[in-house]
Amino acid sequence: QSALTQPASVSGSPGQSITISCTATSSDVGGFSHVSWHRQHQDEAPKLLIYDVNNRPSGVSDRFSGSKSGNTASLTISGLQAEDEGDYYCNSYTLRSPTYVFGPGTKVTVL
Amino acid sequence: VQLVQSGAEVKKPGESLKISCECSGDRSVNYWIGWVRQMPGKGLEWMGIIYFGDSTTKYTPSLQGQVTISADTSITTAYLQWSSLKASDTAVYYCAGALNGNFYFDYWGQGTLVTVSS
Numbered sequence: 001q002s003a004l005t006q007p008a009s010v011s012g013s014p015g016q017s018i019t020i021s022c023t024a025t026s027s028d029v030g031g032f033s034h035v036s037w038h039r040q041h042q043d044e045a046p047k048l049l050i051y052d053v054n055n056r057p058s059g060v061s062d063r064f065s066g067s068k069s070g071n072t073a074s075l076t077i078s079g080l081q082a083e084d085e086g087d088y089y090c091n092s093y094t095l096r097s098p099t100y101v102f103g104p105g106t107k108v109t110v111l
Numbered sequence: 112v113q114l115v116q117s118g119a120e121v122k123k124p125g126e127s128l129k130i131s132c133e134c135s136g137d138r139s140v141n142y143w144i145g146w147v148r149q150m151p152g153k154g155l156e157w158m159g160i161i162y163f164g165d166s167t168t169k170y171t172p173s174l175q176g177q178v179t180i181s182a183d184t185s186i187t188t189a190y191l192q193w194s195s196l197k198a199s200d201t202a203v204y205y206c207a208g209a210l211n212g213n214f215y216f217d218y219w220g221q222g223t224l225v226t227v228s229s
Contacts, residue, residue, distance in 0.1 A: 046219055
Protein backbone atom coordinates (compact mmCIF):
# COMPACT_ATOMS: atom_id res chain seq x y z
CA GLN A 1 0.00 0.00 0.00
CA SER A 2 1.44 3.34 -1.12
CA ALA A 3 2.20 6.06 1.39
CA LEU A 4 0.38 8.41 -1.02
CA THR A 5 -3.23 8.34 -2.18
CA GLN A 6 -4.70 9.89 -5.32
CA PRO A 7 -8.17 9.77 -6.86
CA ALA A 8 -8.39 7.09 -9.52
CA SER A 9 -9.83 9.45 -12.10
CA VAL A 10 -10.67 13.10 -12.70
CA SER A 11 -12.43 14.55 -15.72
CA GLY A 12 -13.30 17.95 -17.10
CA SER A 13 -14.41 19.74 -20.23
CA PRO A 14 -12.06 21.70 -22.48
CA GLY A 15 -11.25 25.08 -20.96
CA GLN A 16 -12.19 24.08 -17.43
CA SER A 17 -9.83 23.69 -14.49
CA ILE A 18 -9.33 20.46 -12.62
CA THR A 19 -7.40 19.60 -9.48
CA ILE A 20 -5.75 16.30 -8.60
CA SER A 21 -4.97 15.64 -4.96
CA CYS A 22 -2.15 13.62 -3.44
CA THR A 23 -2.49 12.83 0.26
CA ALA A 24 0.28 11.49 2.42
CA THR A 25 -0.94 8.67 4.64
CA SER A 26 2.40 8.05 6.31
CA SER A 27 4.69 10.27 8.34
CA ASP A 28 7.56 8.73 6.37
CA VAL A 29 7.22 11.55 3.84
CA GLY A 30 8.52 13.99 6.42
CA GLY A 31 7.41 17.58 5.82
CA PHE A 32 6.01 16.61 2.41
CA SER A 33 7.94 19.49 0.86
CA HIS A 34 9.58 17.47 -1.91
CA VAL A 35 6.50 16.53 -3.91
CA SER A 36 6.72 16.35 -7.68
CA TRP A 37 4.16 15.61 -10.35
CA HIS A 38 4.62 13.64 -13.55
CA ARG A 39 2.32 13.11 -16.50
CA GLN A 40 2.44 9.98 -18.60
CA HIS A 41 0.79 9.68 -21.97
CA GLN A 42 -0.06 6.21 -23.24
CA ASP A 43 3.08 4.25 -24.14
CA GLU A 44 5.39 7.16 -23.35
CA ALA A 45 7.87 7.91 -20.62
CA PRO A 46 6.70 10.11 -17.74
CA LYS A 47 7.37 13.83 -17.90
CA LEU A 48 8.07 16.11 -14.95
CA LEU A 49 5.48 18.88 -14.57
CA ILE A 50 6.02 20.25 -11.06
CA TYR A 51 8.77 19.84 -8.46
CA ASP A 52 9.14 20.78 -4.80
CA VAL A 53 5.38 21.31 -4.48
CA ASN A 54 4.95 24.37 -6.70
CA ASN A 55 7.90 24.83 -9.06
CA ARG A 56 7.62 24.40 -12.81
CA PRO A 57 10.59 23.25 -14.91
CA SER A 58 11.37 25.45 -17.86
CA GLY A 59 9.29 24.51 -20.86
CA VAL A 60 6.28 23.33 -18.86
CA SER A 61 3.09 25.28 -19.53
CA ASP A 62 1.97 27.73 -16.84
CA ARG A 63 -1.44 26.04 -17.03
CA PHE A 64 0.06 23.56 -14.56
CA SER A 65 0.41 24.67 -10.97
CA GLY A 66 1.06 22.96 -7.67
CA SER A 67 0.19 23.66 -4.07
CA LYS A 68 0.10 22.00 -0.67
CA SER A 69 -2.05 22.20 2.41
CA GLY A 70 -1.08 20.08 5.37
CA ASN A 71 -0.54 16.53 4.19
CA THR A 72 -2.27 17.03 0.83
CA ALA A 73 -0.51 18.27 -2.29
CA SER A 74 -2.49 19.30 -5.35
CA LEU A 75 -1.91 19.71 -9.05
CA THR A 76 -4.22 22.11 -10.88
CA ILE A 77 -4.57 22.11 -14.63
CA SER A 78 -6.14 25.30 -15.97
CA GLY A 79 -7.65 25.71 -19.42
CA LEU A 80 -7.97 21.98 -19.91
CA GLN A 81 -6.93 20.76 -23.36
CA ALA A 82 -7.28 17.43 -25.14
CA GLU A 83 -3.52 16.90 -24.88
CA ASP A 84 -3.82 16.95 -21.07
CA GLU A 85 -5.38 13.50 -21.11
CA GLY A 86 -3.15 10.94 -19.50
CA ASP A 87 -2.06 9.50 -16.18
CA TYR A 88 -0.75 11.81 -13.49
CA TYR A 89 1.48 10.63 -10.67
CA CYS A 90 2.61 12.42 -7.58
CA ASN A 91 6.03 11.47 -6.25
CA SER A 92 7.45 12.28 -2.84
CA TYR A 93 10.72 12.10 -1.02
CA THR A 94 10.39 9.60 1.82
CA LEU A 95 12.49 8.52 4.75
CA ARG A 96 12.04 4.90 3.67
CA SER A 97 14.27 3.23 1.11
CA PRO A 98 14.56 3.82 -1.80
CA THR A 99 13.90 7.40 -0.76
CA TYR A 100 11.03 8.10 -3.14
CA VAL A 101 7.47 6.86 -3.51
CA PHE A 102 4.87 7.33 -6.25
CA GLY A 103 1.19 7.75 -5.72
CA PRO A 104 -1.08 5.23 -7.48
CA GLY A 105 -1.81 7.63 -10.34
CA THR A 106 -4.87 9.55 -11.53
CA LYS A 107 -6.35 9.15 -14.98
CA VAL A 108 -7.39 12.49 -16.46
CA THR A 109 -10.08 12.48 -19.12
CA VAL A 110 -11.05 15.50 -21.19
CA LEU A 111 -14.74 15.19 -21.98
CA VAL B 112 21.16 15.41 -20.37
CA GLN B 113 19.64 12.43 -22.13
CA LEU B 114 19.03 8.97 -20.77
CA VAL B 115 19.19 6.27 -23.43
CA GLN B 116 18.07 2.79 -22.50
CA SER B 117 18.86 -0.55 -24.09
CA GLY B 118 16.32 -2.22 -26.35
CA ALA B 119 13.40 -4.53 -25.70
CA GLU B 120 14.12 -8.03 -24.46
CA VAL B 121 12.24 -11.33 -24.67
CA LYS B 122 13.41 -13.93 -22.19
CA LYS B 123 12.35 -17.26 -20.71
CA PRO B 124 11.73 -17.83 -17.00
CA GLY B 125 14.94 -18.60 -15.19
CA GLU B 126 17.15 -16.69 -17.62
CA SER B 127 19.36 -13.78 -16.58
CA LEU B 128 19.21 -10.26 -17.95
CA LYS B 129 20.99 -6.94 -17.62
CA ILE B 130 19.49 -3.76 -19.08
CA SER B 131 21.24 -0.43 -19.29
CA CYS B 132 20.66 3.31 -19.06
CA GLU B 133 23.34 5.59 -20.52
CA CYS B 134 23.53 9.19 -19.33
CA SER B 135 24.75 11.34 -22.21
CA GLY B 136 25.20 15.06 -22.61
CA ASP B 137 26.65 15.54 -19.14
CA ARG B 138 29.33 13.06 -18.20
CA SER B 139 29.66 14.27 -14.62
CA VAL B 140 28.92 11.75 -11.89
CA ASN B 141 26.76 14.16 -9.94
CA TYR B 142 23.52 12.31 -10.66
CA TRP B 143 21.21 9.82 -9.03
CA ILE B 144 19.66 7.28 -11.40
CA GLY B 145 16.46 5.55 -10.39
CA TRP B 146 14.83 2.48 -11.90
CA VAL B 147 11.05 2.49 -12.19
CA ARG B 148 8.90 -0.53 -13.01
CA GLN B 149 5.57 -0.32 -14.77
CA MET B 150 3.78 -3.63 -15.00
CA PRO B 151 1.13 -4.04 -17.71
CA GLY B 152 -1.79 -1.70 -17.05
CA LYS B 153 -0.35 -0.59 -13.70
CA GLY B 154 1.26 2.48 -12.17
CA LEU B 155 4.83 3.57 -11.63
CA GLU B 156 6.87 1.88 -8.91
CA TRP B 157 10.35 2.76 -7.71
CA MET B 158 12.68 -0.23 -7.65
CA GLY B 159 15.81 1.50 -6.42
CA ILE B 160 18.25 4.30 -6.97
CA ILE B 161 22.01 4.60 -7.39
CA TYR B 162 24.36 7.56 -7.11
CA PHE B 163 27.03 7.77 -9.80
CA GLY B 164 29.35 9.64 -7.43
CA ASP B 165 30.00 6.76 -5.04
CA SER B 166 27.63 3.97 -6.19
CA THR B 167 25.45 4.32 -3.08
CA THR B 168 22.42 2.14 -3.82
CA LYS B 169 19.00 2.00 -2.18
CA TYR B 170 16.39 -0.65 -2.95
CA THR B 171 12.68 -0.96 -2.40
CA PRO B 172 12.60 -3.53 0.44
CA SER B 173 10.31 -5.96 -1.39
CA LEU B 174 12.71 -6.11 -4.36
CA GLN B 175 15.98 -6.32 -2.45
CA GLY B 176 17.69 -9.56 -3.44
CA GLN B 177 15.48 -9.92 -6.52
CA VAL B 178 17.39 -7.44 -8.68
CA THR B 179 20.80 -5.77 -8.69
CA ILE B 180 21.37 -2.13 -9.53
CA SER B 181 24.88 -1.12 -10.51
CA ALA B 182 26.76 1.53 -12.44
CA ASP B 183 29.87 2.06 -14.53
CA THR B 184 30.79 5.65 -13.81
CA SER B 185 33.50 5.69 -16.50
CA ILE B 186 30.73 5.57 -19.09
CA THR B 187 27.99 7.09 -16.88
CA THR B 188 25.78 4.06 -17.41
CA ALA B 189 23.48 2.44 -14.87
CA TYR B 190 22.30 -1.15 -14.98
CA LEU B 191 19.40 -3.23 -13.73
CA GLN B 192 20.07 -6.94 -13.53
CA TRP B 193 18.18 -10.15 -12.82
CA SER B 194 19.81 -13.52 -12.21
CA SER B 195 16.65 -15.57 -12.66
CA LEU B 196 13.68 -13.94 -14.36
CA LYS B 197 10.07 -14.76 -13.57
CA ALA B 198 6.99 -14.21 -15.68
CA SER B 199 5.96 -11.56 -13.16
CA ASP B 200 9.01 -9.50 -14.17
CA THR B 201 7.27 -8.69 -17.45
CA ALA B 202 7.05 -4.90 -17.46
CA VAL B 203 8.38 -1.69 -18.92
CA TYR B 204 11.39 -0.46 -17.00
CA TYR B 205 12.29 3.23 -17.01
CA CYS B 206 15.40 4.90 -15.73
CA ALA B 207 15.12 8.43 -14.35
CA GLY B 208 17.82 10.95 -13.47
CA ALA B 209 18.11 13.56 -10.74
CA LEU B 210 20.94 15.98 -10.11
CA ASN B 211 22.49 15.34 -6.69
CA GLY B 212 20.91 17.75 -4.23
CA ASN B 213 17.60 17.87 -6.10
CA PHE B 214 14.64 15.88 -4.89
CA TYR B 215 13.00 15.30 -8.25
CA PHE B 216 13.70 13.33 -11.39
CA ASP B 217 13.60 15.53 -14.46
CA TYR B 218 15.32 13.25 -16.94
CA TRP B 219 13.73 10.03 -18.16
CA GLY B 220 14.82 7.23 -20.45
CA GLN B 221 12.52 5.97 -23.16
CA GLY B 222 11.76 2.72 -21.34
CA THR B 223 12.79 -0.90 -21.91
CA LEU B 224 10.09 -3.53 -22.39
CA VAL B 225 11.04 -6.83 -20.81
CA THR B 226 8.84 -9.81 -21.67
CA VAL B 227 9.35 -13.05 -19.78
CA SER B 228 7.46 -15.96 -21.25
CA SER B 229 7.99 -19.66 -21.77
